[in-house]
Amino acid sequence: MDLPRRSVPDRLATQAAEWVARHDLGTVDPAAFEEWRGRSPAHALAFARAYAAWEKVGSGIGLDAEQGGARADLSFSRRAMMRAAGAAGLIVLAGGGMAVSRAYAWDRVETGIGETRKLRLPDGSLLALNTDSSVAWRVKGGKRILRLERGEMALEVSPKGPPLLLEGEDVKISLTSGLFNARLMPGGIDVMVLRGEARSAGQAEGSDLRPEAAGAYRMLSLTDAGPRISPASELQVAATLAWQSGEILFQDEPLSAAIGEYNRYLERKIVIADPALGAIRVGGRFTSTDPTIFFEALDATLDIQASPSDEGFLLTRKNN
Incomplete structure (x- = not known):
């Protein structure tokens, strides 16, 4: 529902x-x-x-x-x-103070839970970080390397220079000039291409997997098992737009998945008390850092109430 x-x-x-x-x-x-x-x-x-x-x-x-x-x-x-x-x-990609540090020839920037940041890199590329994210970069000797260490980012790759090498955990992706959204997932990384091309640049040492390339409005998913390319759905594109404007978008998703996504933005986490509630399908567009309206919608239409707890919020069935 x-x-x-x-x-x-x-x-x-x-x-x-x-x-x-x-x-x-x-x-x-x-x-x-x-x-x-x-x-x-x-x-x-x-x-x-x-x-x-x-x-x-x-x-x-x-x-x-x-x-x-x-x-x-x-x-x-x-x-x-x-x-x-x-x-x-x-x-408007919410900005704010930037904590950039230099260590081992890498520059680094990160965001806290519920924060977003944006930064222009030395080569002219523009980086925007989503909640609870961390990225490091190095531009040296004609090479451009960006390492997504945690979370999610939007990236405009400047045409001034060679393809940019995006690194995740044990995976590498070559990005041409263009516009991309990258998110670390369990065991790999998902890159949505809005403009330009993303090409898998290799897996762990000794891998014989062939590189794959994704063009505009394609998703390149890369894990140790290899690259996979799929169309970027309208919902995925809309959701990418949503986080960049401080919102979160659900469409016919299990409540458990929606809560997992919401908790990325919240210091005080939402917990589902009854696992059976997690299978209920939900949808809507809400402010990512404030679940108040989301809770009101659950209460009004699904008889699910959100009660404050020591660590966050507890979702339970309302007593009839």
Whole structure:
């Protein structure tokens, strides 16, 4: 059972983000889109805002306009149609103080739980870190190496230089200039390509696995078992946009998975008291660092209450 959106504007924001993703993926039904957008001024405004956010991602996450470049993966006609439907704008990646340290010729930056950071690297690339993340980098001797040590990041790779080598635990990926989202997963790393190309650069020493390359709107998943390439779904693209604007997006997911995702952003963790509750399907768009509205939705539609505990919040069935 899906949770209700926080409000009509929030529901429209989710729908608008999905329409933008369909435009960019080339799967949009123009008639259906025009019908949706024409339902009310609120629908048109929601799409304009979503398109403004996507324009910011498409042209880079904060680089100078000339570095954003033309998006080779997006046809002029599709881009023109989107421009006609929306207006230019900005995704805000929350900034803040930066704690950068130098150790063993590597620079490093990290975020705490619930924090995001952004930073321009020495080669001109732009890095944005999600909650509870850590990355180290080295630019030396014509080589660009970035090591994702924990968490998730968005990365705009500058065209000034050779391909950038992204390292995870025992895996390496070569990135051309472009726009990417990378997240460490148990046993490997997932890289979503929004622009450019990601190519597996090798596994552990002695591996005979062949490299694989992923282009725009593809996901490259790399583990010790080898690379796997899959299409980036509209929901995955929308979820990537969501974290970059301080939100979290669920769509028909088990409550246990939704809680696991939410807990990435919370110092005080959410615990499901009854394991049977974890299988209930939920959906919605919420603020990532404040679960208050999420709890209210659980209470109103699923009779699940959130009670404060010593370490966080406990989810239980309401007593009838």
